[in-house]
Amino acid sequence: MPGRRVAEQPVSEGPFLVVGLGNPGPGYAGNRHNVGAMVLDELAARAGLRLSPGKGARARALAGEGRLAGRRVVLARPLTYMNESGGPVRGLLDYHHLPVEDLVVVHDELDIPFSAVRLKRGGGEGGHNGLRSITRSTGTKDYLRVRVGIGRPPGRQDAADYVLKDFSGVERKELDLLVAEAADAVEALLARGLEAAQNEVHART
DSSP states (O other): OTTOOOOOOOSOSSOEEEEEOOOSSGGGTTBGGGHHHHHHHHHHHHHTOOOEEOSGGGTTEEEEEEEETTEEEEEEEESSOGGGTHHHHHHHHHHTTOOGGGEEEEEEETTSOTTOEEEEESOOOTTOHHHHHHHHHHTOSOSEEEEEEOOOOSTTOOHHHHHTSBOOHHHHHHHHHHHHHHHHHHHHHHHHOHHHHHHHHHHHO
């Protein structure tokens, strides 16, 4: 069930940087492209964290430090547009002295049906400008991904237009459940590692 507490089985001692991707401002808040930011807000609520802007290298993101699923975490939402997400992510990694291997990026995924969630490390960006920017700024694709399915656009609708539109009325009825499922997936990943979390999450959604 979404929202349940995840058993605390820490994989290692170091913190993870969990980033939820989206575009800034109220005009984008309900877009399909912002579902990663929606999941990040749910995780912050679960951890009891208030996200706030940092200074210097952290100034272009809302971030908070705490514990989630038995792990130390930094939760962050870039304040830049999607295609510039890499700068804030690189700044946070450097500030907290974290390796890219401990970066978790939560993002929308066209190649997965709406309501499904998938986990992986590395791979291509699938045309996702936020992932492209992070890959450029970190110099690697080898970071963890929590892929939140939004499905393909209907008919001949352009994918770029599709992701920048709000979820449909039918989708909004299921959106809270999808966000909760994705947040559960992040917690499972933090608590048990990638392979165990994949086995659990991929069987469920």
